[in-house]
Amino acid sequence: MYAIAINQGQLDWVEHETPELGDTEVRIEVAWAGMNRADSMQRQGNYPPPPGASEIPGLEVSGVIGEVGQHVTQFKPGDRVCALLAGGGYAEHVIVSEQQVLPVPDSLSLRDAAAIPEVFATAWLNLFMEAKATPGERIVLHAGASSVGTAAIQLCKSLGNPCFVTAGSDEKIKACIELGAEDGANRHSEDLVERITQWGGADVVLDPVGGDYLTKNQQILNQDGRLVMIGVMGGTKETLDLATLLFKRQRVIGSTLRSRPEDQKGAILKEMQNYVWPRLENGEITPVIDREWPIEQAQEAMTYMESNGGMGKILLKVAER
Numbered sequence: 001m002y003a004i005a006i007n008q009g010q011l012d013w014v015e016h017e018t019p020e021l022g023d024t025e026v027r028i029e030v031a032w033a034g035m036n037r038a039d040s041m042q043r044q045g046n047y048p049p050p051p052g053a054s055e056i057p058g059l060e061v062s063g064v065i066g067e068v069g070q071h072v073t074q075f076k077p078g079d080r081v082c083a084l085l086a087g088g089g090y091a092e093h094v095i096v097s098e099q100q101v102l103p104v105p106d107s108l109s110l111r112d113a114a115a116i117p118e119v120f121a122t123a124w125l126n127l128f129m130e131a132k133a134t135p136g137e138r139i140v141l142h143a144g145a146s147s148v149g150t151a152a153i154q155l156c157k158s159l160g161n162p163c164f165v166t167a168g169s170d171e172k173i174k175a176c177i178e179l180g181a182e183d184g185a186n187r188h189s190e191d192l193v194e195r196i197t198q199w200g201g202a203d204v205v206l207d208p209v210g211g212d213y214l215t216k217n218q219q220i221l222n223q224d225g226r227l228v229m230i231g232v233m234g235g236t237k238e239t240l241d242l243a244t245l246l247f248k249r250q251r252v253i254g255s256t257l258r259s260r261p262e263d264q265k266g267a268i269l270k271e272m273q274n275y276v277w278p279r280l281e282n283g284e285i286t287p288v289i290d291r292e293w294p295i296e297q298a299q300e301a302m303t304y305m306e307s308n309g310g311m312g313k314i315l316l317k318v319a320e321r
């Protein structure tokens with residue numbers, strides 16, 4: 001099969017060995033692959049795949065089941081599916097445990113479906129399973145116009161959580177408000193702590209930035225607030241104010257999706273199927289897609305993603321299915 005290899009930081013579409021199918025796994029003939037920041041970190045040599053995962057980048061795909069292992073119970077050849085992967089998505093074929101696969105609703109195209117697993121699972125996991133946000137709690141989403149952010153805004157709106165975004169431009173903030181955020185602040189030109197405090201503070205903060213956002217997050221968190229750290233785009237080191245942590249009874253949670261074992265990914269997808277899938281089917285929630293490229297031009301697509309100019313998912317088209 002053909003797949004992307006990382007050669008000295010470049011993404012090349014080259015021949016690979018086709019992976020073998022296990023008893024509880026399915027083989028997906030890939031139609032579309034979603035691009036994620038983790039792929040960019042892997043390209044730069046900063047995010048090796050977890051033990052046992054494919055060296056091929058790519059954390060999510062959509063496509064059609066080509067073959068199933070002998071103990072697979074939920075899928076059959078020909079089913080339209082999407083999957084959450086630990087790697088291997090930038091390829092013509094993907095082998096993955098059936099636990100990490102969901103059926104694509106009839107109302108969704110395979111293109112839309114590829115934009116869902118990683119970012120909706122991240123938003124769902126961290127807001128509602130890790131931070132245990134309850135209806136009415138106020139949520140701050142940093143990098144609100146990111147792919148994870150656009151998924152999180154829609155989930156917050158649908159589940160009754162007012163949300164405030166921070167983003168890099170006024171246009172992005174306007175788009176987030178149209179998507180369902182109550183308000184937002186420009187990280188380059190506004191005082192985030194002042195604006196969020198005026199808005200009412202945060203019971204939950206979803207933060208992919210880190211670095212000096214830690215201090216700001218401790219300031220904006222309300223009593224019993226939870227900070228979920230999902231990324232370090234702004235840096236990995238900062239001082240935690242332990243007095244504030246104690247007196248405001250704050251909780252800081254670190255979370256990655258990729259490194260979780262198969263059964264945990266399966267449990268997250270089950271919740272998605274129960275709570276997110278009906279909302280996708282009735283059109284209340286839609287994946288926000290920015291741009292698409294043919295898989296052969298993955299390098300160009302990644303350069304665009306790394307420029308921070310876009311809003312929403314970047315997709316790679318692998319084949320017509």
Ligand SMILES: NC(=O)c1ccc[n+]([C@@H]2O[C@H](COP(=O)([O-])OP(=O)(O)OC[C@H]3O[C@@H](n4cnc5c(N)ncnc54)[C@H](OP(=O)(O)O)[C@@H]3O)[C@@H](O)[C@H]2O)c1
Pocket residue numbers: 035036037038118119122143144145146147148149166167168169172187208209229230231232233234255256257258305308309310311312313
């Ligand atoms: N822990 C997990 O399980 C998990 C899973 C998925 C994603 N993530 C993380 O979530 C983050 C977003 O991923 P994504 O795929 O949604 O990204 P994306 O769609 O590519 O969007 C990322 C956006 O973040 C903003 N940004 C970049 N550098 C920043 C900085 N230093 N400070 C503040 N904002 C910055 C930029 O928007 P602005 O113009 O608005 O600044 C950029 O467009 C990444 O850090 C990713 O690694 C974590």
